[in-house]
Amino acid sequence: MPEPLPASKRSDADEGRAARYAALETAAPTLDESALRRQTRRSVLTGGAASLVALLGWRWLQTGPDDNNIPVTLRRGHEFNEALWRRLSGRTAPTFDRSRSSMLRVNGRHGIGDEIDLVAWELTVLGPDGSEWGRHVLADITALPKVELTVEHKCVEGWSHVVTWGGARFSDFAALYADRLGSESTDYVALVTPDRGYYVGLDMASMLNPQSLLAYELEGEPLTQDHGAPLRLATPNKYGIKCIKRIGTIQFTNDRPTDYWYERGYDWYAQL
Amino acid sequence: MTTQTAPTTGGEAGTDHAAVARLKHRRVTRWTHWINFPLLMIMIWSGLRIYWADVRDPFGFGVGLIGWHWFDFFPDVINERLGLERRLARGMAFHFTFGWLFTINGIAYVLYTWRSGEWRHLLPDRHSPGDSITVVLHDLFIRRKPLPPQGRYNGAQRLTYTLIVVMGGLAVLTGLAIYKPTQANLLTTLFGGYETARTIHFTITIGFLVFFVLHLLQVARAGWPNFTSMVTGYERIKAPADAGQSRTGTPEAAGR
Numbered sequence: 001m002p003e004p005l006p007a008s009k010r011s012d013a014d015e016g017r018a019a020r021y022a023a024l025e026t027a028a029p030t031l032d033e034s035a036l037r038r039q040t041r042r043s044v045l046t047g048g049a050a051s052l053v054a055l056l057g058w059r060w061l062q063t064g065p066d067d068n069n070i071p072v073t074l075r076r077g078h079e080f081n082e083a084l085w086r087r088l089s090g091r092t093a094p095t096f097d098r099s100r101s102s103m104l105r106v107n108g109r110h111g112i113g114d115e116i117d118l119v120a121w122e123l124t125v126l127g128p129d130g131s132e133w134g135r136h137v138l139a140d141i142t143a144l145p146k147v148e149l150t151v152e153h154k155c156v157e158g159w160s161h162v163v164t165w166g167g168a169r170f171s172d173f174a175a176l177y178a179d180r181l182g183s184e185s186t187d188y189v190a191l192v193t194p195d196r197g198y199y200v201g202l203d204m205a206s207m208l209n210p211q212s213l214l215a216y217e218l219e220g221e222p223l224t225q226d227h228g229a230p231l232r233l234a235t236p237n238k239y240g241i242k243c244i245k246r247i248g249t250i251q252f253t254n255d256r257p258t259d260y261w262y263e264r265g266y267d268w269y270a271q272l
Numbered sequence: 273m274t275t276q277t278a279p280t281t282g283g284e285a286g287t288d289h290a291a292v293a294r295l296k297h298r299r300v301t302r303w304t305h306w307i308n309f310p311l312l313m314i315m316i317w318s319g320l321r322i323y324w325a326d327v328r329d330p331f332g333f334g335v336g337l338i339g340w341h342w343f344d345f346f347p348d349v350i351n352e353r354l355g356l357e358r359r360l361a362r363g364m365a366f367h368f369t370f371g372w373l374f375t376i377n378g379i380a381y382v383l384y385t386w387r388s389g390e391w392r393h394l395l396p397d398r399h400s401p402g403d404s405i406t407v408v409l410h411d412l413f414i415r416r417k418p419l420p421p422q423g424r425y426n427g428a429q430r431l432t433y434t435l436i437v438v439m440g441g442l443a444v445l446t447g448l449a450i451y452k453p454t455q456a457n458l459l460t461t462l463f464g465g466y467e468t469a470r471t472i473h474f475t476i477t478i479g480f481l482v483f484f485v486l487h488l489l490q491v492a493r494a495g496w497p498n499f500t501s502m503v504t505g506y507e508r509i510k511a512p513a514d515a516g517q518s519r520t521g522t523p524e525a526a527g528r
Contacts, residue, residue: 015421017399017420024393029295030509031291031506032292036504036506039293040503040504043505070361070362070365074366077368085455092454156360157326158325160466261361264361265361267364267365272452272453
């Protein structure tokens with residue numbers, strides 16, 4: 001409402017504005033003394049009840065049951081988001097000029113604590129029932145069409161880094177098993193380090209995205225052990241926690257595989 | 273915050289049925305205002321857990337923006353006291369679930385304010401920029417110039433309350449841009465890329481905190497009847513009969 005000003009101090013223009021503002025309020029409902037008291041009482045009671053419900057809900061959320069280390073309601077929230085974004089998935093991340101990329105920091109050694117003999121390394125491929133579908137040496141992967149991708153690698157912690165991966169598309173690798181995959185529906189892929197210390201699960205659609213690579217090079221050089229030699233997963237469409245280093249086993253499966261960081265409270269889907 | 277009582281019309285001073293209060297904040301405005309308060313607090317609190325997870329760049333705010341390390345957002349001690357460390361998973365879980373509630377509540381407010389015509393009280397008009405300078409100087413006790421005429425809100429309020437809604441929208445959009453930088457890539461590009469969108473997102477958060485402090489101060493200054501109007505919806509336009517010379521309920525207090 002207008003500030004009280006002595007009429008003598010007001011210009012005609014101000015009077016006009018004051019009148020226009022006041023006109024906006026003429027239709028506003030008014031209350032008499034007893035109606036105001038009733039309205040106040042009702043509002044305070046309703047507001048108090050609503051606050052109490054909110055507070056109890058908050059407490060329940062904080063102290064209620066967990067699902068893989070976060071409150072079960074928030075786990076459902078992650079799953080709601082997954083269902084929503086799956087409908088929109090299939091896009092590819094922007095790529096950058098090679099000159100913008102530089103060496104990535106080493107951010108985790110889960111599952112790659114000890115150095116391994118790279119020559120003795122083998123990749124095991126399993127089917128949904130756990131039976132062995134095949135074994136590969138690195139030459140099998142480097143024989144596939146090589147792809148170089150300069151993309152922004154993103155960490156759940158918040159940092160990002162433009163980096164260049166070299167490797168084979170997972171879709172090209174999966175094509176080696178086209179016959180078996182054609183006869184069995186497999187919705188997921190589980191990838192595990194040789195020591196089983198780190199493990200990730202991804203949905204098949206994300207794995208078949210053309211930007212999902214079985215990478216053996218970083219910044220044009222063979223992967224170091226710290227970065228997951230000899231073979232790791234690299235995709236700009238998932239957080240770095242899904243880009244498992246030193247893959248030992250790849251299993252095609254129909255059951256949603258568990259996942260190292262999922263068990264520790266993170267979103268299973270982790271899609272960007 | 274209940275059903276609005278039917279207006280009592282007529283009745284001049286002296287009768288029991290005289291109008292003593294007028295509707296200021298409608299029901300939807302009040303509900304969305306009060307729902308927004310805890311939701312925004314949850315978003316900021318869970319957002320800090322995410323912000324703090326990048327320990328290599330704990331005080332990075334502003335660096336990407338202006339090229340200078342401006343200040344330590346929070347000293348480590350406070351960070352530890354608040355239990356912000358190593359709760360990244362929970363921070364993300366809260367942020368990405370409650371973000372929808374924050375968004376829905378905000379959309380409900382904007383739609384209602386638009387459809388109900390309440391925006392006429394809120395959006396800045398051509399006088400607002402000039403008015404706001406006068407009002408701010410007045411409120412800082414720098415210049416006691418007569419205040420310009422105002423409606424429900426003065427020029428500074430119109431600008432601020434509109435800006436805070438725009439900031440809410442920007443917070444949601446930059447949030448989506450850094451939440452789904454591939455799936456919502458157009459948005460990410462629009463905000464200048466992943467890192468820039470992140471900086472904007474955190475800058476808006478600082479803006480919310482600054483607004484929150486100023487808002488509390490100004491509400492405290494404006495007095496009790498102004499505050500209760502956000503609960504009951506109605507603001508006194510006439511002091512209680514038995515209150516005599518009570519300062520509460522004067523137009524001066526009601527104006528803010």
